[in-house]
Amino acid sequence: MVQNIIDVRNLSKSFDISSKEPGLKGTIKHFFKRQTKSLKVIKDINFEIKEGEIVGFLGANGAGKTTILKMLCGLIYPSEGSILVSGYLPFRRKENFLKNITLIMGQKQQLIWDLPPIESFYLNASIYDLDKFEAKKRIKKLSEMLEIDEELFIPVRKLSLGQRMKSELLAALIHEPNILFLDEPTLGLDINAQRNLRKFLQKYNRETNATICLTSHYMKDITSLCKRVICVHEGEISYDGKLDLLLKKLSPVKEILIVCRSEEDAIKLENSGFTVKNKMKNEITIKIENNSITSSLKTILNNFDIEDLFINEPPIDEVIGKVLIKKDYDF
Amino acid sequence: MNLRKYLKVYKKFLHTSLASELEYKTNILVDLITAILSLVGSIFLLSIFFQNNGYIGGWKFEQALIIQAIYTILNGITNTWFNPNLTEIVKHIREGTLDFVLLKPIDSQFFISLKKINPSGFLEIMLGFLLLFFCIRINQINLNLSFLTLSFITIGCSICILYSLWFFISTTTVWFVKTWNAIEVLRSFLYIGRFPLNSFSFSLRIFFSVFIPIAFITTIPSEVFLGLSVFWKILLEVIVATVFLITSRKFWLFALKFYSSASS
Numbered sequence: 015m016v017q018n019i020i021d022v023r024n025l026s027k028s029f030d031i032s033s034k035e036p037g038l039k040g041t042i043k044h045f046f047k048r049q050t051k052s053l054k055v056i057k058d059i060n061f062e063i064k065e066g067e068i069v070g071f072l073g074a075n076g077a078g079k080t081t082i083l084k085m086l087c088g089l090i091y092p093s094e095g096s097i098l099v100s101g102y103l104p105f106r107r108k109e110n111f112l113k114n115i116t117l118i119m120g121q122k123q124q125l126i127w128d129l130p131p132i133e134s135f136y137l138n139a140s141i142y143d144l145d146k147f148e149a150k151k152r153i154k155k156l157s158e159m160l161e162i163d164e165e166l167f168i169p170v171r172k173l174s175l176g177q178r179m180k181s182e183l184l185a186a187l188i189h190e191p192n193i194l195f196l197d198e199p200t201l202g203l204d205i206n207a208q209r210n211l212r213k214f215l216q217k218y219n220r221e222t223n224a225t226i227c228l229t230s231h232y233m234k235d236i237t238s239l240c241k242r243v244i245c246v247h248e249g250e251i252s253y254d255g256k257l258d259l260l261l262k263k264l265s266p267v268k269e270i271l272i273v274c275r276s277e278e279d280a281i282k283l284e285n286s287g288f289t290v291k292n293k294m295k296n297e298i299t300i301k302i303e304n305n306s307i308t309s310s311l312k313t314i315l316n317n318f319d320i321e322d323l324f325i326n327e328p329p330i331d332e333v334i335g336k337v338l339i340k341k342d343y344d345f
Numbered sequence: 346m347n348l349r350k351y352l353k354v355y356k357k358f359l360h361t362s363l364a365s366e367l368e369y370k371t372n373i374l375v376d377l378i379t380a381i382l383s384l385v386g387s388i389f390l391l392s393i394f395f396q397n398n399g400y401i402g403g404w405k406f407e408q409a410l411i412i413q414a415i416y417t418i419l420n421g422i423t424n425t426w427f428n429p430n431l432t433e434i435v436k437h438i439r440e441g442t443l444d445f446v447l448l449k450p451i452d453s454q455f456f457i458s459l460k461k462i463n464p465s466g467f468l469e470i471m472l473g474f475l476l477l478f479f480c481i482r483i484n485q486i487n488l489n490l491s492f493l494t495l496s497f498i499t500i501g502c503s504i505c506i507l508y509s510l511w512f513f514i515s516t517t518t519v520w521f522v523k524t525w526n527a528i529e530v531l532r533s534f535l536y537i538g539r540f541p542l543n544s545f546s547f548s549l550r551i552f553f554s555v556f557i558p559i560a561f562i563t564t565i566p567s568e569v570f571l572g573l574s575v576f577w578k579i580l581l582e583v584i585v586a587t588v589f590l591i592t593s594r595k596f597w598l599f600a601l602k603f604y605s606s607a608s609s
Binding site for chain 2: 029084087088089090091107109110112113115116117119122123124126127128129133134136137138140141142143169
């Protein structure tokens with residue numbers, strides 16, 4: 015049986031936030047008497063993650079995804095509740111715990127700006143107490159997986175964003191961590207670089223059985239990497255489960271564009287009891303529920319003279335978008 | 346603590362920061378010229394103060410030069426280690442890159458205090474030592490083991506006090522986010538350390554001994570060089586340095602509990 019590697023119970027986090035009225039008067043008032051209020055950004059959440067799982071955290075900006083990730087890796091103290099990651103309390107940041115995890119942030123970098131990435135790799139290797147031979151071996155292995163070679167010897171400031179991100183990954187994985195926390199790792203990357211990064215993460219997960227917790231606003235990252243998603247809305251978990259199940263629930267119907275041989279067939283189809291979205295000459299778009307799609311298509315193909323048909327999946331961004339803006343979604 | 350690992354990491358710090366700095370040759374050259382001109386300017390200024398009667402606060406110009414030499418060494422240490430590292434703490438906290446430091450299996454204070462070096466500060470340290478040796482000659486100071494030990498202890502304590510004060514101020518960034526001004530105030534107080542403590546009024550002497558212990562940083566090591574030191578003052582400097590070092594460490598660990606990381 016696969017064990018839970020992350021266990022979160024009744025976790026809450028509050029921050030003191032100061033607010034300021036607009037204008038000069040507001041600024042002066044804010045300078046002398048700062049109004050602060052406690053804001054609960056994470057509200058009593060519970061979940062567990064199994065070893066080797068890839069879990070995507072979905073949520074609108076400010077929903078609390080990054081705060082959850084930062085509490086899981088021990089950067090932020092929780093206000094209430096408990097977290098166990100690999101058997102450790104993360105915020106104590108014990109050496110063995112830190113050797114087991116890594117955090118990669120798409121918008122922040124740890125590489126030394128003026129030097130080639132290889133210098134940062136060896137620096138990290140010494141911090142993780144790896145000898146030169148072992149470090150060299152791991153750099154070779156990871157650079158092959160990431161498909162980077164001569165970039166290792168070019169100053170970071172001269173690398174493209176995609177090359178820099180690959181180097182960031184290598185720097186973050188040199189100690190071969192078991193748990194990866196990724197906060198928008200594909201931010202700003204072009205389509206090819208995004209795809210390469212996803213391929214690498216899949217391969218890394220497959221080969222090392224590492225657990226991956228990921229936040230991303232690019233739905234492609236989530237759909238190609240994560241079987242399971244946790245949706246966060248205003249600090250609460252609104253959905254925790256399989257991604258395909260979520261998609262089915264959020265989008266129970268498919269749109270089918272049918273091109274009939276004649277307009278008469280299209281009129282016959284329009285009046286045959288299907289939910290019609292629109293009709294134009296011999297083309298008709300109907301809506302069919304996911305669970306009856308096979309039988310409905312069989313009926314249509316048997317009873318009407320069809321030239322062509324297209325099954326349209328609703329755009330995933332649009333579907334997921336629904337769950338991100340609504341708190342009490344009926345699952 | 347695994348000392349071998351920390352030495353290995355420090356060696357890497359030295360290597361990477363030297364390599365980073367050497368990427369910009371002109372900058373290093375300008376820094377070196379600035380260090381020489383700054384020392385010449387300071388000695389010239391000091392000589393102007395002593396032109397009237399040759400004494401300030403009971404100190405001769407040749408004796409006051411020792412304070413200038415110790416100040417130059419400390420300023421060199423400040424420019425080599427404290428300035429490039431401790432000013433970065435503010436940046437680390439504001440931009441959230443402290444996250445990377447805190448998630449490494451290494452002491453975070455060690456990492457952020459020693460990661461970078463500015464090689465041009467080495468010249469200042471060397472110039473300070475040259476001036477110190479010159480002062481030893483002109484003041485006919487007898488070099489013996491007890492003198493060297495006491496000098497070593499008092500200068501070491503001065504470095505600890507200076508580091509702790511700077512680190513303490515930088516740590517407050519966790520709450521106040523911007524503390525550049527406080528560090529600038531500390532640096533300007535440090536300039537005061539170029540003059541003997543006796544040259545100030547009684548109230549200022551108390552202020553610079555108790556509240557901001559600049560007096561301990563330069564005057565007490567200088568008194569050791571001139572054979573004017575008294576045991577209780579040296580002991581007091583050791584106690585002050587120890588208390589400051591421990592307090593700054595505890596304060597850092599306490600502050601980290603309030604670190605909320607920057608938003609992404």
